[in-house]
Amino acid sequence: MDITPEHLVGLFPAPTPQDSKYTRGVVGLITGTQEYPGAGILSASAAASCGAGYVRYSGPPEARMALLMNHPEIVLSARPGQRIDAWVVGSGFPGLFRTETSEDKDRGADVISILSSLDDMDSFAVVDAGALEAFAVADFEARNCARCVITPHQGEVERLLHLLGDELPAHYPQQNRTATALYLAQKLGCTVVFKGARTVVAGADGTMFTCPEATHWLATAGSGDVLAGIMGAMIALNAAKLQDKPEMLSQVAAAAVCVHSLAAGMVSEDIYSMHEWLHSHESDDFDDDEDDFEDSDEDAEFSKQISELRRLMGIPEIPDKTDASVSLGQGSEDIPESSDAEASDMPDGELTEGHQIILMDLIRALPHAMLILRYTGDDIMDTLNPQNPDEFGQFGGVGGYPGFPFRFGGPLQ
Ligand SMILES: NC(=O)C1=CN([C@@H]2O[C@H](COP(=O)(O)OP(=O)(O)OC[C@H]3O[C@@H](n4cnc5c(N)ncnc54)[C@H](O)[C@@H]3O)[C@@H](O)[C@H]2O)[C@@H](O)CC1
Numbered sequence: 509m510d511i512t513p514e515h516l517v518g519l520f521p522a523p524t525p526q527d528s529k530y531t532r533g534v535v536g537l538i539t540g541t542q543e544y545p546g547a548g549i550l551s552a553s554a555a556a557s558c559g560a561g562y563v564r565y566s567g568p569p570e571a572r573m574a575l576l577m578n579h580p581e582i583v584l585s586a587r588p589g590q591r592i593d594a595w596v597v598g599s600g601f602p603g604l605f606r607t608e609t610s611e612d613k614d615r616g617a618d619v620i621s622i623l624s625s626l627d628d629m630d631s632f633a634v635v636d637a638g639a640l641e642a643f644a645v646a647d648f649e650a651r652n653c654a655r656c657v658i659t660p661h662q663g664e665v666e667r668l669l670h671l672l673g674d675e676l677p678a679h680y681p682q683q684n685r686t687a688t689a690l691y692l693a694q695k696l697g698c699t700v701v702f703k704g705a706r707t708v709v710a711g712a713d714g715t716m717f718t719c720p721e722a723t724h725w726l727a728t729a730g731s732g733d734v735l736a737g738i739m740g741a742m743i744a745l746n747a748a749k750l751q752d753k754p755e756m757l758s759q760v761a762a763a764a765v766c767v768h769s770l771a772a773g774m775v776s777e778d779i780y781s782m783h784e785w786l787h788s789h790e791s792d793d794f795d796d797d798e799d800d801f802e803d804s805d806e807d808a809e810f811s812k813q814i815s816e817l818r819r820l821m822g823i824p825e826i827p828d829k830t831d832a833s834v835s836l837g838q839g840s841e842d843i844p845e846s847s848d849a850e851a852s853d854m855p856d857g858e859l860t861e862g863h864q865i866i867l868m869d870l871i872r873a874l875p876h877a878m879l880i881l882r883y884t885g886d887d888i889m890d891t892l893n894p895q896n897p898d899e900f901g902q903f904g905g906v907g908g909y910p911g912f913p914f915r916f917g918g919p920l921q
């Protein structure tokens with residue numbers, strides 16, 4: 509099924525008086541190696557910026573130093589046996605046992621140990637990049653696999669199948685990504701996030717989610733590491749729910765893909781598809797009680813945040829199709845020329861209360877995810893408009909977003 513905006517509702521719970529840093533999701537990351545310290549920085553920054561209550565990190569000294577400078581809230585130790593809701597392992601590992609330093613090799617061994625004890629520790633894991641090898645070397649029990657989300661790209665799917673001494677059955681068309689993801693999910697008994705322009709997510713129980721096609725500006729080194737961190741944080745935030753309903757793991761993984769892709773759309777200003785997606789699924793569930801939003805301070809704050817997000821998303825400009833095609837940047841050439849019939853198909857720029865609730869959830873995660881993507885996305889920005897870098901002046905509002913933390917050297921320009 510398509511993942512819809514409604515699937516994101518409730519996945520970013522706001523803190524309550526009963527909460528502590530431990531109840532708001534503890535993420536542990538073993539990511540980054542001497543060769544790829546950046547993957548550690550990107551994944552851990554993403555996890556810390558996506559609302560997790562507590563982030564612990566283990567990686568090479570360069571990554572630890574950068575994280576200390578930019579995210580002093582991250583604790584620089586993550587080991588087997590610690591109480592962690594969601595692990596993120598493997599980003600920046602060329603392979604668990606093909607790392608260069610003895611420290612990295614020790615961390616590879618830690619990854620195996622962690623993945624082997626997920627069920628005993630009530631933990632979940634996002635298994636990325638080099639850690640995918642664990643499935644070939646360790647004899648995981650099904651109960652542990654069920655707690656894993658693996659995040660391979662095409663090359664890693666092929667490599668993993670090769671390591672497993674397997675190949676796709678002949679009747680699986682090479683290009684059928686959905687069938688491939690499902691095959692792997694059922695073979696390994698885990699959730700598979702098969703990354704690509706249109707990422708597909710398959711649960712071992714046969715659940716399938718297709719995510720909206722992401723902006724192609726995401727095709728840049730490091731964006732998968734950011735996704736792993738966002739996903740770890742979202743799983744940790746929802747760990748209590750997932751203990752009761754483990755079948756939700758594929759939904760949370762797919763929702764993380766959406767947050768990543770929405771943030772990338774905003775960062776690259778390729779926002780037309782995101783806008784369309786948010787408007788593509790009307791929800792009747794929220795329309796009944798219009799008084800909910802009236803006459804309260806929360807209402808005022810809510811409206812302020814919604815207006816800000818609408819502004820960032822360019823929503824006010826959408827009703828005028830001509831303006832929209834000018835302002836939305838890459839992808840806007842797909843918007844058809846004006847005609848009454850086509851105009852009626854355009855989003856009308858109005859948000860229903862259902863949409864507003866969804867956006868409220870997104871507001872909690874997106875600005876932070878955007879910042880992380882901005883950090884990885886210097887190349888995106890440079891490539892996007894090499895002639896006129898000042899064009900991004902209009903995006904300066906992002907830097908001034910309420911509560912937006914100015915990390916990594918200040919606001920966006
Ligand atoms: N700054 C950093 O620290 C970066 C770290 N990275 C991490 O470093 C590790 C290795 O990344 P590399 O970029 O060296 O190699 P990859 O693991 O991305 O690629 C390994 C092999 O897979 C193939 N491949 C990659 N993407 C493919 C696709 N979409 N379809 C088909 N084949 C594909 C490549 O040709 C290559 O042979 C990964 O763990 C990754 O998480 C990368 O994210 C790059 C940036």
Ligand SMILES: Nc1ncnc2c1ncn2[C@@H]1O[C@H](COP(=O)(O)OP(=O)(O)O)[C@@H](O)[C@H]1O
Pocket residue numbers: 661703704705706707721722723724725726727728729730731732733734735
């Ligand atoms: N052409 C594309 N269009 C949209 N999204 C893409 C495209 N190519 C890659 N992506 C997304 O970018 C991310 C790349 O991750 P990955 O391949 O692991 O790269 P890296 O290891 O360098 O981080 C994934 O989330 C993937 O879905």
